[in-house]
Amino acid sequence: MRRVAIILFLLLAGSPAWSGAWLRDKGTAFVSAAVTAFKEQDYGYDYKGSFYAEYGLRENLTLGLDVEEHRDLYGHALVFARLPVADFDNAGRFAAEIAIGAHHRQMRAWALYKATLSYGKGFQTGWGNGWIAVDAALEYRTHDTLYRKLDLTAGLSSPWLVNPLLQIETAYQSDRPFHWRVRPSVMISTKDSPATWILGLERTDARKNTGIRLAIWNTF
Secondary structure, eight states: OHHHHHHHHHHHHOOOOOOTTOOOOTTOEEEEEEEEEEEETTTEEEEEEEEEEEEEEETTEEEEEEEEEETTTEEEEEEEEEEEEEEOGGGOEEEEEEEEEEEEETTEEEEEEEEEEEEEEEEEETTEEEEEEEEEEEEEETTSOEEEEEEEEEEEEOSSSEEEEEEEEEEEOTTSOOEEEEEEEEEEEOTTOSOEEEEEEEEETTOSSOEEEEEEEEEO
C-alpha cells in the first residue's frame, strides 16, 4: 500500500514538456507530472517520478523547475532560465537555457550545472501540425565528469483524440559507455480540457526490460 501511495504522489507531482526553443507567453504556465514503472524479477516493481514546471515571466524570459527522482536512490533538481537566441520563422528558432541545481545519490548530494542550446521547428503534414525539437546540452556534476547530451523530441498536434510522440535522450562521458533512452508514446487530449495525458513505453541501455510511462501535461 505504501508503494502505491508513493506512485500516486509522483503522478500528481512528475516529465519535461520538451518545450525546447519555445518560450512561454508572459503570465502563462505549464506543469507536467510523470511516473515510469518497471517490472523486476527480484523485488516486484521499480519506479521513478518527475516534476516539471515553467512560467513565462516576460515575453523573452521563461523560468522553470525540473525534478526527477528514482525511488530514493538518486535524482536531481534544477531551476532554469530560458532566453530566445534567434527566430527564423518557418526555418525554426533557437533558444538558450542555463540551469543550476543539485544531484544526489542516496544521502550524498553535489552541485549540478547545465547549459542547453535548443532548436525547434513546426511543420505540417497530411495528418495535422507537428513539431521537432533538438536539445544539445553540457551538464557538469561536481562529483563527476562532464556530460554531453543530445535529445530529440517529435510529435504531432492534430484535432484527433490521440497523437504520436517520440522522445530520444542520449548522454556521453569521456572514456565511458554511451547512454540512451527512448520513449515512444501517444498523447491523449480533448478540446474541452487543457490537460493532455501521455501513455507510452520507456527503454534504456541500462535495463533489459521496458517500462510503462504515464504522464499528464497541463497549461494555465
